[in-house]
Amino acid sequence: xxxxxxxxxxxxxxxxxxxxxxxxxxxxxxxxxxxxxxxxxxxxxxxxxxxxxxxxxxxxxxxxxxxxxxxxxxxxxxxxxxxxxxxxxxxxxxxxxxxxxxxxxxxxxxxxxxxxxxxxxxxxxxxxxxxxxxxxxxxxxxxxxxxxxxxxxxxxxxxxxxxxxxxxxxxxxxxxxxxxxxxxxxxxxxxxxxxxxxxxxxxxxxxxxxxxxxxxxxxxxxxxxxxxxxxxxxxxxxxxxxxxxxxxxxxxxxxxxxxxxxxxxxxxxxxxxxxxxxxxxxx
Numbered sequence: 001x002x003x004x005x006x007x008x009x010x011x012x013x014x015x016x017x018x019x020x021x022x023x024x025x026x027x028x029x030x031x032x033x034x035x036x037x038x039x040x041x042x043x044x045x046x047x048x049x050x051x052x053x054x055x056x057x058x059x060x061x062x063x064x065x066x067x068x069x070x071x072x073x074x075x076x077x078x079x080x081x082x083x084x085x086x087x088x089x090x091x092x093x094x095x096x097x098x099x100x101x102x103x104x105x106x107x108x109x110x111x112x113x114x115x116x117x118x119x120x121x122x123x124x125x126x127x128x129x130x131x132x133x134x135x136x137x138x139x140x141x142x143x144x145x146x147x148x149x150x151x152x153x154x155x156x157x158x159x160x161x162x163x164x165x166x167x168x169x170x171x172x173x174x175x176x177x178x179x180x181x182x183x184x185x186x187x188x189x190x191x192x193x194x195x196x197x198x199x200x201x202x203x204x205x206x207x208x209x210x211x212x213x214x215x216x217x218x219x220x221x222x223x224x225x226x227x228x229x230x231x232x233x234x235x236x237x238x239x240x241x242x243x244x245x246x247x248x249x250x251x252x253x254x255x256x257x258x259x260x261x262x263x264x265x266x267x268x269x270x271x272x273x274x275x276x277x278x279x280x281x282x283x
Contacts, residue, residue: 019077022264023059026075026189029267030062039064040071040271049164052233058161064276069104069183072165074158078150078192080139085151085192085261087129087224088199098252100124102225102275105257107166107238108181115170116241119253120183123275128225128258129196150192151261155228158186159257163236170238187260187270194221194263222266226259 015021027042034041045060062071078085092098102122109115132151162184169176176182195218204211229251240254262270 016077019075022077022189022191023075026073026264026267027060030271033268033271038268038271039066039276043070047161047165049161049168051160051164051167051236054160054234056157056160056164058165061165062271066276068181069185069276070165072158072162072184072186074154074161074186074188076150076154076188076190076192078134078190081136082134082150083137083139083192084135084195085190086133086135086195086197086218087221087226087261088131088197088201089128090130091200091202092130094248094252100126100128102128102258104183104185105162105166106181106183107169107176108241109170109173109176109178111179113173113178115176115238117166117236117238118181118241122185125225125275127196127221128227130227131201132226132261134192135195151226154188154190155226155257155259156230156234158188158259159228159230160234162186162257163230163234166236166238170236185260186257187262188226189262189264189267191264194224194261194266195219196221196224221263223260223262223270226261228257228259229255230257 027045030038030040030042040062043061043063044058047058047061049056049058058072059075060073062073063069064071089095102125103119104122106118106120107115108118132155134150166184169182197216197218199211199216201211203215235255242253260270
């Protein structure tokens with residue numbers, strides 16, 4: 001192999017490993033779906049934002065005009081060695097009340113010019129999970145690629161990007177005029193296979209912490225919600241519209257991000273779902 005071919009092969013592997021090909025293949029797929037009637041269209045790619053003084057870049061942002069909602073997108077080409085992403089539900093405090101309630105983050109500029117953060121309810125859902133782990137596939141992994149922790153890394157990145165975009169609009173009255181609001185939902189598109197389980201984690205043997213094999217069953221998913229408790233270091237600094245009197249309410253309203261995790265095969269189903277019919281206008 002001559003020098004040029006060696007460089008080309010190395011460049012291709014680097015592009016694959018860093019996920020650039022996957023990112024722009026997803027973007028092109030979204031554009032094709034738009035031609036077929038999808039309500040989503042790309043507005044920007046590789047958009048640099050800042051949240052809590054830390055810079056980051058959003059892979060791309062999609063917009064839906066009807067409810068004025070932005071989809072903040074992170075693309076993650078999973079390491080082939082651990083490209084099974086498996087999710088389970090946890091028995092959190094007041095989970096029954098909150099589990100079926102999905103919402104978008106909203107930044108609103110009042111008629112007086114004040115900027116506030118609120119939430120906007122989406123249609124009820126039952127496919128939200130709180131535990132996500134990577135499981136081996138048996139395939140060889142990427143040389144120098146990431147392994148365990150890919151779900152955590154993707155969730156952190158997309159949350160930082162979403163919060164940064166909210167702060168960007170807070171500082172731009174020309175883009176978010178007085179009396180207007182915009183909603184934001186984080187989404188991770190991935191090459192990983194998605195699996196969900198209805199296992200009851202509380203049935204584990206308390207002396208060993210182990211679950212029985214018959215209790216852990218998995219079903220393939222095209223896309224699902226992942227509840228991610230973001231740390232204060234990656235959230236936004238916009239004042240919340242309402243004061244929470246209970247710690248649980250404050251956690252679900254301010255700290256928890258419900259992130260869409262979407263497989264390559266589930267992009268159409270996710271974007272064209274009826275989920276984007278808000279329960280009331282964005283305000």
